Amino acid sequence: MDDEIVWTPELEIELFHSMQGHKPVGVSRHFQMVHIHDKLSRATNRTFTITQIWDHLKSMYNLDELNDLESNPFPMDQKDFCLPEDYGCELDNDDKVAPALKSGSIPPSPILPESPGTGRRKRTRTLSSNPSPASPATASGKRRRVDRNA
Template identity: 40%
Template sequence: MAQPETAADVKWTPELEVALFHSMHGLKPVGLNKNFHMVCIQHKLQQSAGLFLTTRQIWQHLRTLYDLESLENLEMFPFPNEETDFNLPAHMVDDIRVYLKEAEGVEEEVGGTKKSRCLQSSSLSPASSPITGRSGSKRRKN
């Protein structure tokens, strides 16, 4: 099977473009699943044309044929897709700071070197971590 080195090495003949369009049948190169669809397009094109093209080469050619950015903007997502900054609630940040401050441990001299050890406190057990929100080893009854 022939393998062009770069996109410039690909000669997009009318026959190869028809094979590309047949490969794209039912697979949109835009939207949420565009990368999965592109792998399928690549596989179908390889099977039909007998020519291995990378997905990058196919993307480059599709960009010459279509305004993919505009098509992407027209595509509707099945869920809200607004970017927002994520912030932990203030009470969780405070709990984590207290937990980390307690967990820093105490510096002690052992054989001339300083070693840090965690406090042996029941408040620092994994079962009472402020991150997990569990307190103690007792299970809650529903």
């Protein structure tokens, strides 16, 4: 396929029709371009690459500026973070320890165990010496399912 496409007025009109409802700017510009590419290829019965369409649109528009003007649906406001005062967030130097941490006034987390022996234990399967008839043990020590309808 030839890398250079001659963009005739008819082909540009088809491009604009394909762009109807799909703006190739903003957060979803690449997804929108896939739709534009698909519509343009179907309408003209020609094979295009997405790069060829991007290049032509960049020759007509300043897409970087349009991209910057597009509102971001996911605003990223940055704020300085500080723990509440009762945790002693105010530190003068990096080598000092927060007063609440030094005094031990912060309660232990309920998620973490207080000592190594209080954590969860791994659950293991054990075979009883008297397996039930509903789930007999096989010679390999594994249980097998019994069909109760038989």
